[in-house]
Amino acid sequence: MDEPAWLDEHELSAWQAFLATGAIINRLVEQQLKDDSGLSHSQYEVLVRLADATDGELRMTELAGAAFTSKSGLTYQVAQLEKAGLVRRRACPTDVRGVIASLTDEGWAALRAAAPGHAALVRELFVSGLSREEFAGFAAGLSALLGRLYAHVD
Amino acid sequence: MDEPAWLDEHELSAWQAFLATGAIINRLVEQQLKDDSGLSHSQYEVLVRLADATDGELRMTELAGAAFTSKSGLTYQVAQLEKAGLVRRRACPTDVRGVIASLTDEGWAALRAAAPGHAALVRELFVSGLSREEFAGFAAGLSALLGRLYAHVD
DNA sequence: AACCAGTTGTTCGAACCCGAACCAACCCCC
DNA sequence: GGGGGTTGGTTCGGGTTCGAACAACTGGTT
Numbered sequence: 001m002d003e004p005a006w007l008d009e010h011e012l013s014a015w016q017a018f019l020a021t022g023a024i025i026n027r028l029v030e031q032q033l034k035d036d037s038g039l040s041h042s043q044y045e046v047l048v049r050l051a052d053a054t055d056g057e058l059r060m061t062e063l064a065g066a067a068f069t070s071k072s073g074l075t076y077q078v079a080q081l082e083k084a085g086l087v088r089r090r091a092c093p094t095d096v097r098g099v100i101a102s103l104t105d106e107g108w109a110a111l112r113a114a115a116p117g118h119a120a121l122v123r124e125l126f127v128s129g130l131s132r133e134e135f136a137g138f139a140a141g142l143s144a145l146l147g148r149l150y151a152h153v154d
Numbered sequence: 155m156d157e158p159a160w161l162d163e164h165e166l167s168a169w170q171a172f173l174a175t176g177a178i179i180n181r182l183v184e185q186q187l188k189d190d191s192g193l194s195h196s197q198y199e200v201l202v203r204l205a206d207a208t209d210g211e212l213r214m215t216e217l218a219g220a221a222f223t224s225k226s227g228l229t230y231q232v233a234q235l236e237k238a239g240l241v242r243r244r245a246c247p248t249d250v251r252g253v254i255a256s257l258t259d260e261g262w263a264a265l266r267a268a269a270p271g272h273a274a275l276v277r278e279l280f281v282s283g284l285s286r287e288e289f290a291g292f293a294a295g296l297s298a299l300l301g302r303l304y305a306h307v308d
Numbered sequence: 309a310a311c312c313a314g315t316t317g318t319t320c321g322a323a324c325c326c327g328a329a330c331c332a333a334c335c336c337c338c
Numbered sequence: 339g340g341g342g343g344t345t346g347g348t349t350c351g352g353g354t355t356c357g358a359a360c361a362a363c364t365g366g367t368t
Contacts, residue, residue, distance in 0.1 A: 005270040011281050014293040017300045018280070019199075022176045023222035024303045040354085045173075060317060068177035073355055075318060080353095097316045097363050116159040126172070127165055129302030134295050139168040141284055141292025146171045148283030149178045194324085214347060227325050229348055251333050251346045 025125055032121045037114035042069060042077055044118065047086065047103065047111045056103035059092065063101055086110050179279055186275045191268035196223060196231055198272065201240065201257065201265045210257035213246065217255055240264050 007015060030041045039047075049066040050056050058066070064074040078101050081087040086107035092098025103111075130138060161169060184195045193201070203220040204210050212220070218228040232255050235241040240261035246252025257265075284292060 005266075005273060007273050007276060010293065011277065014289070014296060015276055015280060017293070017296040018176075018179075020222060021296060021300050021303060022172075022180075024300075025172075026176075028306070042354085061315085064317095068174060070356055071317065072319080072357075076354070092316095095316080095364075099317065112159075116157075119159060119161050120157060122161060122169055123165065125303065125306065126169060126299070129299050130295055134291075134298060135168070137288075137291030138295025138299075139164065139171070141288050141295065142168055142171040142175060144288060145280070145283050145292075146175050146178075149175060149279065152182070152279065196324085215345085218347095224326055225347065226327075226349080230324075246346095249334075249346080251331095253347065 028125060029118070029121060033114065033118060036117045037110065039110070039114060040077075042067065042073075043081055044111075044114060046074070046077055046081060046101075047107060047114075050087070050101060050103045051108070051111055056108070057100050058102075060099045060101060081107070182279060183272070183275060187268065187272060190271045191264065193264070193268060194231075196221065196227075197235055198265075198268060200228070200231055200235060200255075201261060201268075204241070204255060204257045205262070205265055210262070211254050212256075214253050214255060235261070 006012075026041065033039050033041055033044050037044075045067045046063065049063055050058055053062075060074060060078070061071065063078075064071050067074065069077070078087055078089065082089060086104060088102050088104050090100050090102060092100050127135060160166075180195065187193050187195055187198050191198075199221045200217065203217055204212055207216075214228060214232070215225065217232075218225050221228065223231070232241055232243065236243060240258060242256050242258050244254050244256060246254050281289060
């Protein structure tokens with residue numbers, strides 16, 4: 001009974017703003033990366049996750065989890081990156097089924113080349129539009145939300 | 155010179171959280187709508203924008219702008235919705251080129267049927283994880299960000 | 309040792325989405 | 339009133355994504 005069928009005014013406008021910002025930012029980031037480095041956003045994310053890992057290597061499943069894509073989607077993207085010479089695949093020594101994706105030297109170089117432009121755009125779109133306090137509050141909300149979501153997926 | 159090539163710790167974690175929340179929420183919402191109503195999220199958004207407009211009617215271009223999709227993407231979705239009987243297309247009286255998408259009775263019914271489950275999920279994922287103050291701060295940040303983005307697209 | 313539930317990564321079919329190209333029609337200004 | 343630039347919407351081709359099905363393998367249990 002206390003669960004109305006529609007979102008109220010505040011909920012709705014925040015929700016719409018969330019969808020809109022996500023859509024617009026994603027589009028602009030995608031565009032910038034493609035124009036500037038020939039990488040899609042998902043490919044860039046894959047490179048970043050690999051670079052974050054020790055030795056620039058990660059099992060496929062771990063990578064899929066970190067990059068917010070499905071297993072099959074990752075198989076596709078890694079195949080593309082391998083074709084481009086940015087990523088290498090090798091067998092996992094402890095599990096015959098396993099595949100380890102690992103950054104090549106070209107992969108590191110591509111990431112280093114792409115990062116500054118990407119960082120500049122993210123700052124411009126995402127950071128510099130807010131005051132320090134606004135950004136702090138916003139980031140706190142995001143992080144709380146994310147924690148909640150992890151609990152929800154479990 | 156004062157533009158570092160990488161995001162700093164705070165920027166990065168907020169940015170990652172933003173990407174992660176967007177990805178997870180979109181996936182869950184997509185899933186819920188599909189299971190519950192057989193609609194994709196974009197289709198649901200189209201229905202919502204039409205329902206918000208006077209008489210449940212909108213020109214294709216306005217609709218594309220409101221639903222954050224490309225013109226061709228919208229053509230596709232409206233075709234799907236028309237096939238499903240939820241939307242009708244008619245000629246625009248003041249512009250021969252124009253096409254007006256309009257909700258059918260079935261469209262209104264489908265939206266009314268889908269809304270409660272969707273609203274409940276959005277509340278659960280997006281609203282109820284934050285305190286009232288957190289949510290207010292978060293929403294303010296979102297809205298400021300969105301304003302900035304609109305200026306950026308112009 | 310033999311089973312069996314769960315995991316790993318790929319393949320396959322389908323859906324989706326975008327940008328570019330396109331045609332028709334609009335607008336406006338001379 | 340008749341160009342020329344702009345806009346409205348669709349079509350087309352290609353790339354991307356997903357989930358389901360699959361086969362191979364693992365680890366624990368008996």
